[in-house]
Amino acid sequence: VKIALDALGADNSPDAEIAGAKLALESLPEIQQLLLVGDEDRVRRECEKQGLSDPRIEFVHAAETVTMDESALKAVRLKKKSSINIAADLVKNGDAGAIVSAGNTGAVVAASRLKIRCLEGVKMPGIVAPLPNRHAPCNLLDAGANVNAEALHLLHYAIMGSVYAERIQGIENPVVGLMSVGEEDEKGTNLTKAAFEVLKNAPINFRGNVEGTDLFESKLNVVICDGFVGNVVLKTCEGTAKFLMSQIKEAAMSSLTGKIGGALLKPALKPLKYKMSAESVGGSPLLGINGICIISHGSSNGPAIANAIRVAADAIRREVNPLIQEKIASLG
Amino acid sequence: VKIALDALGADNSPDAEIAGAKLALESLPEIQQLLLVGDEDRVRRECEKQGLSDPRIEFVHAAETVTMDESALKAVRLKKKSSINIAADLVKNGDAGAIVSAGNTGAVVAASRLKIRCLEGVKMPGIVAPLPNRHAPCNLLDAGANVNAEALHLLHYAIMGSVYAERIQGIENPVVGLMSVGEEDEKGTNLTKAAFEVLKNAPINFRGNVEGTDLFESKLNVVICDGFVGNVVLKTCEGTAKFLMSQIKEAAMSSLTGKIGGALLKPALKPLKYKMSAESVGGSPLLGINGICIISHGSSNGPAIANAIRVAADAIRREVNPLIQEKIASLG
Numbered sequence: 001v002k003i004a005l006d007a008l009g010a011d012n013s014p015d016a017e018i019a020g021a022k023l024a025l026e027s028l029p030e031i032q033q034l035l036l037v038g039d040e041d042r043v044r045r046e047c048e049k050q051g052l053s054d055p056r057i058e059f060v061h062a063a064e065t066v067t068m069d070e071s072a073l074k075a076v077r078l079k080k081k082s083s084i085n086i087a088a089d090l091v092k093n094g095d096a097g098a099i100v101s102a103g104n105t106g107a108v109v110a111a112s113r114l115k116i117r118c119l120e121g122v123k124m125p126g127i128v129a130p131l132p133n134r135h136a137p138c139n140l141l142d143a144g145a146n147v148n149a150e151a152l153h154l155l156h157y158a159i160m161g162s163v164y165a166e167r168i169q170g171i172e173n174p175v176v177g178l179m180s181v182g183e184e185d186e187k188g189t190n191l192t193k194a195a196f197e198v199l200k201n202a203p204i205n206f207r208g209n210v211e212g213t214d215l216f217e218s219k220l221n222v223v224i225c226d227g228f229v230g231n232v233v234l235k236t237c238e239g240t241a242k243f244l245m246s247q248i249k250e251a252a253m254s255s256l257t258g259k260i261g262g263a264l265l266k267p268a269l270k271p272l273k274y275k276m277s278a279e280s281v282g283g284s285p286l287l288g289i290n291g292i293c294i295i296s297h298g299s300s301n302g303p304a305i306a307n308a309i310r311v312a313a314d315a316i317r318r319e320v321n322p323l324i325q326e327k328i329a330s331l332g
Numbered sequence: 333v334k335i336a337l338d339a340l341g342a343d344n345s346p347d348a349e350i351a352g353a354k355l356a357l358e359s360l361p362e363i364q365q366l367l368l369v370g371d372e373d374r375v376r377r378e379c380e381k382q383g384l385s386d387p388r389i390e391f392v393h394a395a396e397t398v399t400m401d402e403s404a405l406k407a408v409r410l411k412k413k414s415s416i417n418i419a420a421d422l423v424k425n426g427d428a429g430a431i432v433s434a435g436n437t438g439a440v441v442a443a444s445r446l447k448i449r450c451l452e453g454v455k456m457p458g459i460v461a462p463l464p465n466r467h468a469p470c471n472l473l474d475a476g477a478n479v480n481a482e483a484l485h486l487l488h489y490a491i492m493g494s495v496y497a498e499r500i501q502g503i504e505n506p507v508v509g510l511m512s513v514g515e516e517d518e519k520g521t522n523l524t525k526a527a528f529e530v531l532k533n534a535p536i537n538f539r540g541n542v543e544g545t546d547l548f549e550s551k552l553n554v555v556i557c558d559g560f561v562g563n564v565v566l567k568t569c570e571g572t573a574k575f576l577m578s579q580i581k582e583a584a585m586s587s588l589t590g591k592i593g594g595a596l597l598k599p600a601l602k603p604l605k606y607k608m609s610a611e612s613v614g615g616s617p618l619l620g621i622n623g624i625c626i627i628s629h630g631s632s633n634g635p636a637i638a639n640a641i642r643v644a645a646d647a648i649r650r651e652v653n654p655l656i657q658e659k660i661a662s663l664g
Contacts, residue, residue: 211564211571227513229561236544239544248601261594
């Protein structure tokens with residue numbers, strides 16, 4: 001297990017990445033090599049500061065970084081020496097099996113698609129966003145890799161998401177839903193109707209159309225949609241949760257009993273806060289790439305990065321990609 | 333101001349509708365006639381029970397009802413005597429200026445489109461979903477009338493939503509955003525990119541692309557998207573809020589201090605609960621129809637129905653449709 005970690009991706013980089021690397025190396029003996037990609041001086045200094053020295057670490061210098069608001073394609077094509085490009089090159093050349101980055105999502109997707117390329121038979125990769133469903137993680141994909149999707153892409157997402165849920169989250173026979181505007185079979189757009197016809201005969205546990213209200217409460221492990229809808233859904237969840245929490249806080253602060261109530265309630269909400277955080281999720285895999293690619297939230301801290309590295313190591317060890325490839329090939 | 337009220341739409345019909353009619357007639361002297369459409373015996377009995385007698389009421393018998401899970405088009409074509417169809421006929425024939433229904437949304441949309449038809453120049457009607465944004469209502473449209481939209485439809489939604497925000501909600505120069513997957517102009521699908529080009533030259537206050545995270549916190553009054561995305565967004569908001577509230581409740585119930593905290597906090601949350609409820613929203617207008625059509629939530633109670641009737645009366649009095657028609661015509 002060899003992993004390339006983009007050390008210059010997170011908002012708080014390289015501190016967050018080095019803290020994550022340290023935690024991961026302490027707890028994951030299966031890691032044989034962790035390649036820290038970034039400005040070598042800065043990364044070495046941060047390692048010294050945090051007391052991280054491990055024979056499994058290798059420093060790979062990258063002279064440039066991609067910022068969060070840069071155009072993805074431009075960044076990949078023009079910033080050849082960026083940490084994202086060099087990390088993707090390491091996977092492309094077989095020097096690492098996985099890339100982990102908390103950097104510009106679009107640039108990580110573009111570098112992975114252009115350099116590492118798709119698994120044989122897969123036309124478009126998809127980002128998995130694991131949501132905290134009441135029963136088990138509910139994996140929404142595609143969460144934004146590909147905004148103009150076709151029915152075949154959605155079929156591949158369904159297969160890839162099922163393999164991921166089974167191999168990484170240990171969910172047996174994961175239930176797959178197709179995001180639509182009603183549960184009836186005939187509901188939806190031209191795209192979802194075409195996808196429905198393909199999905200109902202696919203080698204997956206297909207439940208049919210589902211709705212936005214199902215994401216958190218229904219027994220669903222994989223929810224399929226195009227990358228535009230997935231990204232809008234993900235950001236709508238984020239916006240709704242943030243708004244609601246801030247409104248509750250304001251309501252609590254508006255009276256003395258509210259303040260006391262809020263203060264008493266706060267400790268009980270800690271596990272919920274963790275469950276909803278980037279830290280517990282760790283990262284979103286980009287599936288369909290000929291290598292493992294885990295994209296972490298820009299706001300990731302050390303534990304979040306360590307979680308992402310763990311997922312990357314699991315995906316390599318549990319052979320997620322060979323199984324995806326086998327299932328895609330068997331579609332004929 | 334003459335309004336046709338579908339008395340058999342709500343989950344709790346005709347109780348909710350009659351309670352709403354009573355409240356509306358008490359507070360809205362501008363209503364000249366309120367046509368109660370439904371099984372006349374049942375509706376009359378419910379009026380007697382609730383002590384509602386007003387010379388402005390007229391009973392219009394409808395022998396059939398459309399259930400919530402019926403196919404919309406079939407219901408409209410086959411159940412000629414349903415309360416939805418008859419209410420739509422009243423508007424079509426000029427006997428009423430507005431229809432208010434808490435029934436099957438698809439059937440109300442289909443009946444309105446097929447019978448009342450679109451305003452001249454408008455190709456597709458759109459449903460407005462008013463969201464409780466921090467600053468002012470944020471009107472999401474289309475929330476599900478038309479799932480295969482074109483750029484021209486989105487342009488019309490932007491104009492119709494702006495007129496609605498201005499005339500009904502009193503918002504000056506409403507800010508319009510286009511739902512997309514990033515704020516940069518070039519982000520999005522083929523549809524949103526084409527819509528962006530049309531919207532930037534339209535006679536509206538266009539802010540550009542917005543994201544799901546903007547719905548509740550940004551200064552936005554109208555957010556435009558196709559009916560598939562809008563419906564998914566609306567149900568995702570609903571699902572996220574419901575899940576979060578239930579998780580908070582569970583967390584509070586898991587310890588004694590949590591229980592006390594929750595009990596103390598509860599009264600402070602009442603206004604928030606109201607703000608998020610169907611009752612405060614009242615109804616979602618279907619804009620672009622040659623008449624006023626307000627669709628209420630199936631779970632509506634009396635005050636929610638009364639709110640919907642008030643919005644319908646306002647839309648007639650404040651000439652929402654003539655202004656929409658004028659603006660659409662001026663596009664050339």
